[in-house]
Amino acid sequence: MHSLVTVSKESTNPIHTKCLEIIGNLTRFPPNNGVLSRCNGVVDVLVLAAEYEAAVDRSSALRALQNISADASSKSLLANNVVLGLLTACSMSNEVDEKEAALAALLNISTEPNAVVSITNTNNLVATLIHLAHSPESSSNVRLIACEALATLSYWLQTLAGKGNVPEGIPNVPLPSQNASGWERWT
């Protein structure tokens, strides 16, 4: 893997494309993803390759990230601003394959409850999802994935909200109450 990672970084070497493809093939076997996500430099090189000029490289890298993000134990590792920011940017790509791969990876990461904070902290991520979910230029598959990601995020947010207790003195009204609060308002 170290050799693959090393060669994949050689953007001037033509074989780096094949190395990315090899990594992508390795991620096709689900038990490999948990190992690959923890392998030093694999995620980094994939993130790096997702910004290469060659569309094949970007596609391979994003597909590999998609497969890795499908692993339950790897979602938390991918829930960082670097990966999420990359996926957010690639979600707006003109290439259909890249867009779908990046969006699917975001969906996979969003299924991790621990990733909610990171996702919400990532710039433009939610906005991108909303845009893709409602953009007429998006394909039906992209819309569906975006909507599912938003629904998943909202589910976790609601779950987080539902774990709280209503303080004493506050009526336990069903949420959202949509009540506005003010401070010493002259009403």
Add this chain to the structure above:
Amino acid sequence: MSFWKTEEEGYPAGDPSFGDDPSFESQEKHAPAPRSPHRNSRSNNTKTGFQMSLLRINQVTSEMSVDMQDILSPTFDTDTNNTIATAPNESLRKSPTSPQSSTGTEFSFLSRSYSSDSIIRKVEEEIAAARLAAASAKSRLSDPKIPQNRSVFSIGSLGSGDEDMKTILDVYADDNDDNNGGGDQRADDVNQLLDAPRTPSPRRFAADVTATDVFGNEDEDTESVFELVYVEPAKTNDSSEPFFDDEEWQVDNAVLPAPIVMPKFEDKSKPLEPVLEAAETETDEVIDNKSFSVELLQTSSESTPQKELHAGIPTSEYGVKAQSETAEIPDTETKYTPEPIEARTTPLPDKCSASKVSPEEHTLEDEKWLSDFAASDNKLRIEVPASPVGAGRHAGTRIASPSTKSAGSSSKAPLSPSASSVALLSKAATSPRKRAPTRSLRRKPEVMRSENTAPVLKKNVPIDSRLIRFGNPFPLLKAPQTLRDPRSVIDEHTIGEAMVRTKWTKPTKTLKQLIVAVMGLSLQRRSNACGALKVLAKERKNQLSLVRMDSFLAALIFAVSEDIAPRERQLALDARTRAMATLHNVCEPKENRIRVFTHPGLTDCLMKVILDDLGEARVLATGTFALLAKTPACREGITQTEGLVSLLADVLRGVRATPKLEPREEKNGGDVIQRKSTEASSVCHSDDDESCSDSESSCSSDDESRELPDAGMKHFDSVRKITEGMTDDFLQRTRSNACATVLHLSKHCPIVVSLQSRASIISNPHAFTHSIVLLFFHHRVYYVVVHP
């Protein structure tokens, strides 16, 4: 038909002002219930509590109280059968509220839940009084005798679905006196007002109540308006219909921190009789513990959007469940039983109206009164001049004087100190002159929450009842799709070892000579023979036949795996390269790959070339692996080869080979060179006559040829230099072939990548020295250490 009356003090027995009221006369016949000493003591105690969440106190100035109609009118809603209480007074809102203050009589004005018989009686009295006061309510407001600087308490009572009720108590409290000496004066004023002859129509009585009295804050001496406006209920006996409309009971949180929702009494089946019995036999406090809550209706302009916001929320879900959890009173009684969480709404007893009357009791006068009531802005007000705290307290005490002790219920529990105003109102309802004949008031509002005071939770309420609830929660997620067992996946994609049944053919005579030459000791002849086979193997037809020829592959493998002598290194390299090229050519057809790969010693010789050679042979060796890896049946065998994957990884990374020198050649270098030079000369003659001269001169070792300043040697060296100059190209091509090999291998499913000493690698990323590729093949695990 019965109505509320706030206090008996305003209507002494035999008051001619009530003589013309038949309903009053009928109620006069009832024996006055003995007043509870406890109630008297509570009356003396101005600290009695009042749940501010149910009353909205409008602190008004004198100018505001002049225009009281404008103040009170927004609270009235003819479409709702609700009691509206407003308490905008900020200071009053800050008043502490004792949970015990919300006793049975305190909130009988606000709800239909009443428990005490004394309250019932008082209610009857108040209703009778209110009927008379309804006609003159408006005129009373404009009465110049009433002090302008006052606080107005407009209190209305609720009516149940099967009753008609209208009672509004307006309390005008002056705000002129201070806490020290103003109390008595205020009490006197109140008495004067109460004792003053009244016109028959206005059923107005005064109560000396101030905001501080109500909320137990003696420091506050402000003008306040209590509005408890009860809207005429629907004249229906259908108790199944919910009495309150939740949408109409909206609260503006800007005024009230949180709404207390009027319950939607859905659980009509809940028995009321035990409560009734408790109310009759024991005290009001028993009933005090019954849950009850009322959502206030915001009278300001913001109430409308609030309703709109809540419109989308199911009313029963939104309003009902919220009230019981927040609005409650710490029960001091033992008979309190918390209601189940599922049924958090406290059912409003269908018989719990103070003005509960049968439909037959409705008379024409009642109807007339109703019309008058509607004409008078649907409010009956009982006005009491405002008084300071002390006065209010004193007045409250006087109102609840022992002279009026006739309430039937006796409370053993101590009275709440902060329910002065409610106590005042409750005392009015427990007038000894008029005994309530009914048992309708069985429950009282349990919870009256001050705006700034957190209500006390019910006892025995589970903790989880305080969990946040959602109006429209998401459904539970499905269980994630479980992955298949990796072994089953591997088994599914495993091809298995290819079984090749080779029928070897005998080579022709010429080919046999070539094979013998390849396997001979003469490097020159071997090199020439390998060259001949290389040319033959370029054609596809020959490729298929040569592979099936006996000893052909064995001869090539021998030539490739032969060690390289230092003195005849070039000849050996040439022979190896040519043999390697022949192998590469015969591996191009897919039909030959399995035969080639399954030949013994092939992988070892190829790996040796990759490790030792630096030139074209290495390129061809990796290329041969790449060709073999294209066949799925060969992939698993390649991965089984120990050290092959790591070797390919090294080549992929660009690690150069390290040639080895044979010690045997070092010892007998002279003899070997001499022997091989003769063989080479013969091979050269046999291969190519044109190159013979050059080959003869090059029979010696490379070092020797470089040392000789011969022209032919220079030519030979130039070719070698060209070849040596292609080292980088060879390396790149080798890496490409290795990458292709790994790529083909990676397309095979049963390859599991694992890491050795994962923990150490994670703890120290720089310690990543090698990885292990685990290979599953036929349920056997193979691993290859991949060195970086």
